[in-house]
Each structure stands twice: as C-alpha cells, then as structure tokens.
Amino acid sequence: MALTKEQTQHFYHKLLHMQKELSGEKKKTQSMTEEVGELSNGVDNHMADHGTLVTDRMTDQTVKEIDRELLEEVNHALQKIKDGTYGICEKTGQAIPYERLEAVPYARMTVEAQADVEDDLETDAPSFEREFHQQVKDLSNKETIDQKSSQTYEILDREQDSN
Known part of the structure; x- marks a missing residue:
C-alpha cells in the first residue's frame, strides 16, 4: 500500500x-601528536x-x-x-x-529483499569477509551477545589458546 x-x-x-x-557540529578531536604529547609529558605513563x-x-x-x-x-x-x-x-x-x-x-x-541482497553478498564474499560479517552479527545479536557460544567467541578462544 x-x-x-x-x-x-x-x-x-x-x-x-x-x-x-x-x-x-561534531566535537573537535585533538590531533594524535597532541594527545601523545600529553601522555609522554607524564612521569608514570603506561x-x-x-x-x-x-x-x-x-x-x-x-x-x-x-x-x-x-x-x-x-x-x-x-x-x-x-x-x-x-x-x-x-x-x-x-x-x-x-x-x-x-x-x-x-x-x-523491504526486509525480504534486503535479506536476499545480504545473503548474495555473503555467498559472493571471500571467506574472511563472510567470517567478519558473521562476527559482527554475533556481537550485535541480542541472543548471543552475552553468551560464549557464538562463532566470534569460539575464534577468540582458539586464538587465546594458541598464544
């Protein structure tokens, strides 16, 4: 309609x-050198x-x-x-x-058309991009955000175990 x-x-x-x-108007950010300069002037900077x-x-x-x-x-x-x-x-x-x-x-x-486009992008994307998009979905999904069962947490756990 x-x-x-x-x-x-x-x-x-x-x-x-x-x-x-x-x-x-966005807040004006300091230049990186100004910020680093402020940190380097301190005595006990970590x-x-x-x-x-x-x-x-x-x-x-x-x-x-x-x-x-x-x-x-x-x-x-x-x-x-x-x-x-x-x-x-x-x-x-x-x-x-x-x-x-x-x-x-x-x-x-529409939601359906958007989902089709996203599915097409996911299947056409290189594996590292598909993995990245899945990680973003995991981190923004309310069902998995506080759980360690998502693909993102599994990858992080593997990386931590290898170190």
Whole structure:
C-alpha cells in the first residue's frame, strides 16, 4: 500500500531531523601528536595509556565513517521523496511497509529483499569477509551477545589458546 501524503511528510521531517543531527557540529578531536604529547609529558605513563589512545581514535574514526554513510542514506531517501519514489523497494518495486520505514526511514528495500541482497553478498564474499560479517552479527545479536557460544567467541578462544 502506498504511503499517504501525511505519512510521507512525517518521514520527510524525520529524515530532515536525522540529516541535521548527522551533519551537525561534531566535537573537535585533538590531533594524535597532541594527545601523545600529553601522555609522554607524564612521569608514570603506561603503554596501555597509549593503546587506549589509539583504540579511542580508531573508535572515533569508525563512528564518523558510520555517520557519513548514514548521512548518505538519509540524503538518498530525501531525494527519493522529491522524486516521488520514496517507500518503494529498489529491488522488487513493491511498497515498503510503513512499520519498516518507521524503524528505518532511509530503508531502500523491504526486509525480504534486503535479506536476499545480504545473503548474495555473503555467498559472493571471500571467506574472511563472510567470517567478519558473521562476527559482527554475533556481537550485535541480542541472543548471543552475552553468551560464549557464538562463532566470534569460539575464534577468540582458539586464538587465546594458541598464544
């Protein structure tokens, strides 16, 4: 069922809000040399302090990259609203259910079409990429996040045992 004008306006405003949040002023991060300089001036700095600094920096970069990609998706969805194609699956041409758009307003496909695309990517990907995607799924899956039964934990245990 196609979206009503009111529903489309609702998603338009929701996407604009997301766009504003994603493109808003981000906190300015110190350069790596400034941060390392601050650590090296201390007397009892531990190597772990430097490791934490690097990990924090990598985390910040990852979050920025995710925000950038999400902003691209939001902008794409806003363009689809302008073109009159918003809410239509890019793979099947079917209407994307309202509930899915409410959860993911920048969705390009129905859940079924998205799952098919992800399955195709998984089977076409090299084995290390498939393993990585499975690990990400394990770490974000609410059922396995606190369990040691996931593939990710098995790999970590094997690596730890080999050391």
